[in-house]
Amino acid sequence: MIIKVLGPGCSNCKNLERVTREAIDALGLDATIEKVDDYPTIMGYGVMSTPALVIDETVVVSGRVPTQSQVRELLAPQSP
C-alpha cells in the first residue's frame, strides 16, 4: 500500500504524517509513506487545502488532520 501525505511542510502536515504512521503501526500494515511537498503535484490530486492524505492514489482527507482512529478506519478496508 502506498500512502502519501500532501503538504508544504507546515505543522499540520507533520501532525498528519505522525497520526498516519501511528495508525499503520497499530494495524500492523505493510505500507510506505511518501511526503509530497511540490505544489504542482499536490494540485494534480485536486487538493487545495493542505494537508491531505492519499491512499493508493485516492484522496481520502483534505484540509484537516483526522484522528488516529479515523485514519485506521480509512486504512482498514484496504487491508487484506
Added chain:
Amino acid sequence: MTITERLPASRHRQWLALAAVAAAWVVAYWLNGWLWDRLLYDALGMAPANRLTETVHFFFYDTIKIGLLLVGIIFIVTVLRSYMSIERTRALLGGKREGVGNVMAAGLGVITPFCSCSAVPAFIGFVAAGVPIGVTLSFLIASPLVNEIAIGMLFSLFGWQVTALYIAAGLTVAIVAGWVLGRLGVQKWVEPFVFETRLGGQVIDSTAGLTFDQRIQMGVEEVATILRKIWPYLLVGIGLGAVIHGWVPAGFFTTYTGRGNPLGVLVAVAIGVPLYSNAAGIMPMVQALYEKGLPMGTLLAFMMSVVALSLPEMILLRRVLKPQLLAAFVGVVATGIVVVGYLFNLILA
C-alpha cells in the same frame, strides 16, 4: 481516546453535554473577577488602587478572561466555519469579474476556514479557476485582516460599534487593495508556473460530508492547537498590558502617538508591520493603551498591521508572487490601514 469517542452516542445527550460545557464556561467567566478581588484584596490584604496590586490584578484577571474568551470564540467559529470550505469559495468566485468579485472575495475571506499554510495552493487553485489576480488578492488580504478571533475579542472588550468599524474597515482595505493591485496589471509579476499548474481530476471539498461529531472534534482540536501555539505571545501581551495599566501615567501616550500628533497612525503601523503576533496576543495591550488615552483609530491600525502582514505568510506568498508584486502588496495594504486609522480618528474624535 478522542473527543468523538467520548461524546455520548445519542444526539439528545450530545446537546445536553454541549449545554453543560457552555454553562460551566459562563460560571467560570463570571467567577473570574470575584475570585481575584477576594484573593488579592481580602486574602492577601493588598491595597486596591495601589500600582503593584493593579498590575497583578490585571495580569491574572485578564489571563483567565482572555483564555476563556479564546476557548469559546475559537470553538464556535471553527464549528461554524466547517460548513464552508476553500473549494466552495473557489466555485463561488469562478467567473466573477473584478469589482463584484473583489467585494465577494473579501466577504468570503472572512468566513472561509483558511490557514496561511494553504495560501499557495489556494492562490494557484483560484487562478486556475479563472478568478482574476486582484480578486484572489482581495481574498488573501481579507482572510487574516478581518480575523474572527479579533472580532470576538473586540466585541467582548469594546462593544459592537468598534467591532462594526473594524469589520467595515478591514473589508474596505481588502476590496480596495485587491482592486488597485488588479488594475496595475500584475499578471507579469506572478510566477509563471502558477498559470501552467492545473487542478487534477475531481476537486476535493475539504469539509463536505463531515459528521456533526467530527465538526465538534475539529472545534476542540483547533482550540488546543491555537492555544498551544499562541500562549507565549498571550502571556507577554497580557504582561505588557498589565505594566501599562499599572505604571504608565494617563495621557502619557497622547503626547507621542495621540490625537495631537499627526504622525500617530504612521508610527503605529510602522511598529505593527514587522511585529509578528496575533490578534489575541495584542488585545490586552490594545485595551490597556486605550485606557491611557490612545485613540481607537490608531489602535485599530496597529492591530490590523500586526495581523494582516506577517513575515511567514510573505515567505509563502513569495513562491507565487515575484518580489515586485509582494512589495506592492505590502505597500498597498499598509497604506490602506494608515488611511483607515486616520479616518477612524476623525470619525471617533
